[in-house]
Amino acid sequence: QVQLVESGGGVVQPGRSLRLSCAASGFTFSRHGMHWVRQAPGKGLEWVAVIAYDGSIQWYADSVKGRFTISRDNSKHTLYMQMNSLRAEDTAVYYCAKEKGEGYNSESYFDYWGQGTLVTVSS
Amino acid sequence: DIQMTQSPSSLSASVGDRVTITCRASQGISNYLAWYQQKPGKVPKLLIYAASTLQSGAPSRFSGSGSGTDFTLTISSLQPEDVANYYCQKYNSDPWTFGQGTKVEIK
Numbered sequence: 001q002v003q004l005v006e007s008g009g010g011v012v013q014p015g016r017s018l019r020l021s022c023a024a025s026g027f028t029f030s031r032h033g034m035h036w037v038r039q040a041p042g043k044g045l046e047w048v049a050v051i052a053y054d055g056s057i058q059w060y061a062d063s064v065k066g067r068f069t070i071s072r073d074n075s076k077h078t079l080y081m082q083m084n085s086l087r088a089e090d091t092a093v094y095y096c097a098k099e100k101g102e103g104y105n106s107e108s109y110f111d112y113w114g115q116g117t118l119v120t121v122s123s
Numbered sequence: 124d125i126q127m128t129q130s131p132s133s134l135s136a137s138v139g140d141r142v143t144i145t146c147r148a149s150q151g152i153s154n155y156l157a158w159y160q161q162k163p164g165k166v167p168k169l170l171i172y173a174a175s176t177l178q179s180g181a182p183s184r185f186s187g188s189g190s191g192t193d194f195t196l197t198i199s200s201l202q203p204e205d206v207a208n209y210y211c212q213k214y215n216s217d218p219w220t221f222g223q224g225t226k227v228e229i230k
Contacts, residue, residue, distance in 0.1 A: 035219065037167075044224040045159070045167060045210050050217070059217040062124075095166065108214045109157035109172045116166065 002026040002112045004096050009117030012086055022079040022096030022114055030054070030074035033099040033108060036081050038092035039116075048094070049081065053103055064090075086121045093118050125150045127211055129222035135230045142198040144225045146211035151191045155215035158187055158196045162207045170209075171196065203229055 008020040022034070036048040049060045049070040058070050069082040079096050093116040101107030126149040136142050146156065154174040159167040169178045171187040174194055184199045198205055206229055211222040 037221075044208070045161075045212075045221045047212075047219040047221060050219065061218055100172070106155070106215075107172070108219070109169065109212065110159075110167075111169050111178070113166045113168075 002098065004098060004112055004114035006094065006096055006114045006117035009094065009119045011120045011122060013123050014087060014121055016086055017082070017084045018086060018119060020081040020083065020094055020096075020117060020119070024077045024079065024096075024098070027098070027112075028102075029072075029077040031102040033101075034070075034072060034079045035097045035099070035110060036070060036079075037095045037097055037110075037113075038090075038119075039095070040089075040092040043092075046092070050108075051079070083119070086119075088121050091119060091121050124218055125152065125213060125220060127213055127220050127222040129209075129211055129225050131225060132223065133226040133228070135228045136201050137230045138201055138203060140201045142201050142205075142227060144196045144209055144211075144227075146189075146194040146196070146222050148192045148194075148213060152213045152215045154190050155213055156187075156189065156194050157212045157214060158185075159210045159212065160205075160207045161210065162204075167210065198227075201227070201229070 003025045005023045035050045051070045067085045071080045095116045096114045097110035098112040099108045100111040128147045156174045158171040161167040175187045208224045
């Protein structure tokens, strides 16, 4: 069965960095685009970033552009998010999510989500 | 960027009631619209994609409709286990914007 397991969250001071990981299993990781979505405490879902199945294309929300970098290692079935210059408003649960379709496709909605990892930015 | 606006932001209905949530896109998105359900303390779960296709395993009391800019999610007969936040999401292009959510409660 599909499993997505995030790790790397924690408490970090403003301006510092953190790297999140998402270990994938149960599907052919290298065939699917992957996303990060976050949810601030008590708030709604916010899309953060996407990386194409082969890592060739990445897109970011304006709120994180220039500070966050999404990447993947298909040989390790792992998705990453490098988060730099963290701000208090980045405090959230970060979810990784898998696209339904393979390759470049129109089925880019999310059929599986991880359990999330909490990032708290506070001095 | 295209904005996604849901209404209402919250609703309270009785068990067995028909419930409708709307989602409006600021520009046309054809049928590239998904609905997710997030129960309290849980991970979001895909309910509907392509505006009206029910995800495998989702209860048949859920249905979606619409195309272009106006979409609806309908629960034909509200059940206690449907208490959740519901989010629409566009996926036709970057960014993959979510609506702000609708909280559904039992009266």
